[in-house]
Amino acid sequence: MALQKTLAVQGDLADAIEYFIDKGWTDGLPVIPPTTELVERMLRHSTRAPEDVLGVLPPSRAEATVHAVAVNAVMAGCRPEYLPVVESAIEAIADPAFSLFGIQATTNPVTPLLVVNGPVGTALALNSKSNCLGNGTRSNATIGRALRLCMQNIGGGLPGLMDMATQGQPGKFTMCIAENEEESPWEPFHVEHGFDREVSTVTAISVTGTFQIHDGYSKSALDLLQTFSSSCVPVGSTNMHIGGGPLLIVGPEHAEILHGAGFSKADMKGYLYETARAPVRAYSQAMLRYSVHNMRRPRRFASTNPESTIPLADSAEDISIVVAGGPGGHSVFLPSMGAHTRPVTRVVKIPSLQ
């Protein structure tokens, strides 16, 4: 296969690693040099042709071919069998509903979080339990990293030039988890959205950070939801004053308390929509005029009564819930970047799992 010209770097492995860093082709960490052999080994795990286009990635508007994605997956340290997840993740972020241009170019600290559902999570040993958002698991770490390298190297999201994030966030290095379907009392995220349980999917959700919700003390669902409601209204987050669909990663212990009291995921969303609200008085007149009243479903939340309230999302259905994590009374609130970006789910096709 001779799709692309090859690159010759003089010197040894260390020289090649330095070459890639000097060229600005990395995320700041060293990458695996994508030799022809490693790329071809990666491509053997794709069900598609190397020249197939998975999507067009802004702001460069370059085509993300299977080959180009495989090169970046090698650089990220992916095992070859991870490639189908990375391919589907690329399809997801290239969907116009995800609004990748804004995510790549904005001053916001936004990044795609990948949530994997179905058998592929177990097959690739993706971490859905303790420290799933943290370090320590190769598949989580390298699949998320491969997506970021594709966004940078193919999509042109170069920090400080095209990626204008004011500070960014550490999740921009990598952010990929599996849902803890085994310990979730509720239907998995992909089943909730119309897929069969045995189908594998990856969902891209734009998130601007992770806010801890620590409550290991409340024993009743309503007490626990009081903590959630109070924790999910950071008035300065873009999600609050522009709108959008926030994500809650609910720890299994919290999920069990809520499920035990009869709360479905829809019930929890509805409860949070009604109770997780910031008062109008929390905002300055300038923020109300230019952002809240101007950009958050104008008219609906346009009250100037300081005691009227603004919910964490425009509707209960805009809130996403995923169960993940290990033992402990912790959940995570992840605001979105705005109403123009929506979670996008794509099927992951792995022949051995069909």
Place this chain on the structure above:
Amino acid sequence: MPFAFKTRREAESLGMADLPLVVLPHPLSSRAEDVIRRFAAETLDEVEYALAGPVDGLAARYHQRVAPLERTPVPGGEPTT
């Protein structure tokens, strides 16, 4: 001009590499409204010049203000060497 280079690259990726870019001071949104209005008024003449002025040499003059970026080959994408 922290956003000017980004705009130049965006214009290039849309096939409009010679698009004249009129650049406003930054930051903008945090300034007083009367200051923003003054910026707008001061910029109108230049916008008119860029849209309706003499075409000859226009692209070159604006490239001097916001130069095109050197393109970086994409690993696995564009051919490198």
